[in-house]
Amino acid sequence: MAKQDLSSQMLKGILQGCLLMLISDEPMYGYSISQALTQFGFQDVPKGTVYPLLINMEKKGLITGKMQPSKEGPKRKYYYITANGVQEKKQFINQWHTLSSSVNSLIHKRSEDDESR
Numbered sequence: 001m002a003k004q005d006l007s008s009q010m011l012k013g014i015l016q017g018c019l020l021m022l023i024s025d026e027p028m029y030g031y032s033i034s035q036a037l038t039q040f041g042f043q044d045v046p047k048g049t050v051y052p053l054l055i056n057m058e059k060k061g062l063i064t065g066k067m068q069p070s071k072e073g074p075k076r077k078y079y080y081i082t083a084n085g086v087q088e089k090k091q092f093i094n095q096w097h098t099l100s101s102s103v104n105s106l107i108h109k110r111s112e113d114d115e116s117r
Helices: 003-025 030-039 047-059 083-115
Strands: 063-070 073-081
Touching (some): 003 047, 003 083, 030 073, 073 083
Antiparallel strands (some): 063 073
């Protein structure tokens, strides 16, 4: 697997967890999800990444989409988290805590080693 493929796959996994967290707070539509991601520092995520991920998450039964009227124009598809999505979100959060703790520990150790040289 190429380096670019790996980072892309990692990002998709992380984004899925982030989308589940956002949608669990309140039902959201695609553009509002992209805006929320930007507010949390994911401004470099292409809009073309979010929509396929939402479709995939819907196929997996993690979220469900419902068309609803919009005050600003045509109907929008709002996404709601499912019971499976809630479980997946909890699992993501637990895995993230473990992973980030391990990576931070390694970085801290390496920077201490670099300073002592």
